[in-house]
Amino acid sequence: MANALPPVPSNVELLAKAETLIEALPYLKRYEGRTFVVKYGGHAMGDPALAQDFAEDIVLLKAVGINPVVVHGGGPQIGRMLKALGIESQFVNGLRVTDKATADVAEMVLSGAINKELVSWISKAGGKAVGISGKDGAMVTARKVAAQKVGKAIADEDGEALIVDLGYVGEPDVIDTSVLDTLSQAGLIPVIAPIAVGPDGETYNINADTMAGSIAAALGAARLFLLTDVPGVLDKDKNLLTDLTPADIANLAADGTISGGMIPKLETCTHAVEAGCEAAVVLDGRVPHAMLLEFFTSKGAGTLIRKG
Ligand SMILES: Nc1ncnc2c1ncn2[C@@H]1O[C@H](COP(=O)(O)OP(=O)(O)O)[C@@H](O)[C@H]1O
Numbered sequence: 001m002a003n004a005l006p007p008v009p010s011n012v013e014l015l016a017k018a019e020t021l022i023e024a025l026p027y028l029k030r031y032e033g034r035t036f037v038v039k040y041g042g043h044a045m046g047d048p049a050l051a052q053d054f055a056e057d058i059v060l061l062k063a064v065g066i067n068p069v070v071v072h073g074g075g076p077q078i079g080r081m082l083k084a085l086g087i088e089s090q091f092v093n094g095l096r097v098t099d100k101a102t103a104d105v106a107e108m109v110l111s112g113a114i115n116k117e118l119v120s121w122i123s124k125a126g127g128k129a130v131g132i133s134g135k136d137g138a139m140v141t142a143r144k145v146a147a148q149k150v151g152k153a154i155a156d157e158d159g160e161a162l163i164v165d166l167g168y169v170g171e172p173d174v175i176d177t178s179v180l181d182t183l184s185q186a187g188l189i190p191v192i193a194p195i196a197v198g199p200d201g202e203t204y205n206i207n208a209d210t211m212a213g214s215i216a217a218a219l220g221a222a223r224l225f226l227l228t229d230v231p232g233v234l235d236k237d238k239n240l241l242t243d244l245t246p247a248d249i250a251n252l253a254a255d256g257t258i259s260g261g262m263i264p265k266l267e268t269c270t271h272a273v274e275a276g277c278e279a280a281v282v283l284d285g286r287v288p289h290a291m292l293l294e295f296f297t298s299k300g301a302g303t304l305i306r307k308g
């Protein structure tokens with residue numbers, strides 16, 4: 001007598017996994033061969049489990065035919081090193097005032113320690129990453145940022161706002177993406193420290209969001225992901241704003257809904273989408289696999305910024 005066939009497994013969990021993969025299919029097809037620039041901030045790096053998730057997401061993107069380009073920060077780590085060396089550090093409008101000694105420390109921490117740590121995480125996740133800074137392949141030439149006007153809170157004795165020279169703080173001026181194209185085409189994942197050389201040959205310290213936005217624009221990236229420590233851009237009642245245009249961002253800045261580090265972050269998004277990047281996403285880097293959830297499922301997450 002023939003044996004009865006085993007019952008068909010009805011595993012809800014397995015089915016859900018298959019459905020997630022099927023859900024990803026249109027996104028995979030649409031973005032094959034395109035570039036995603038991902039900014040990974042210094043705060044998110046403290047947690048090894050999150051760093052591993054992040055590295056796995058990057059390797060997965062590469063494996064499915066998308067070209068990830070990682071730009072990393074490291075503000076807290078620079079701060080700790082400066083403190084250990086007894087060097088005072090001050091921020092003006094979200095930017096670190098950078099004298100020659102501070103620029104040297106920033107380069108040592110960003111290009112030396114953090115860059116190589118991220119490369120190791122990606123290798124461990126099965127990818128091949130190459131760590132560089134804006135200096136390599138003459139990728140980024142920086143210009144010095146203009147002196148900043150500081151509000152009355154830091155005014156002088158007469159109550160006048162102060163103008164502060166930030167020293168060796170730069171912003172990308174000229175970007176030559178050929179080194180990135182070469183790496184990506186060779187199956188490698190570029191990991192970029194936000195350091196570049198200026199026209200005077202000096203080293204410039206660049207805010208990592210600014211660096212990522214300029215690179216995303218120069219590459220005509222399909223996405224700029226900015227991973228941070230909030231669910232996205234929130235309104236005054238702390239509700240998530242899921243879609244914004246540059247005009248919305250200007251209104252949010254004018255009515256005080258956004259403040260602090262969110263202002264330069266969203267300015268970066270505005271610049272990126274107006275200069276060639278398809279869309280930018282402000283995303284919660286504390287959520288495991290946030291980038292994959294945002295990108296490969298219809299639910300989305302974070303705040304999507306488009307030209308409008
Ligand atoms: N409307 C807003 N929605 C979300 N975050 C905001 C808003 N306004 C100000 N922020 C602040 O912006 C911060 C994110 O910017 P920043 O600290 O520079 O991030 P990162 O260090 O990850 O680059 C949040 O932690 C939050 O305190």
Ligand SMILES: CC(=O)N[C@@H](CCC(=O)OP(=O)(O)O)C(=O)O
Nearest residue numbers: 042073074075095096206207208
């Ligand atoms: C000019 C300037 O402020 N540069 C930043 C570069 C690192 C950075 O931006 O790191 P996060 O993204 O982790 O904040 C700094 O010195 O802290």
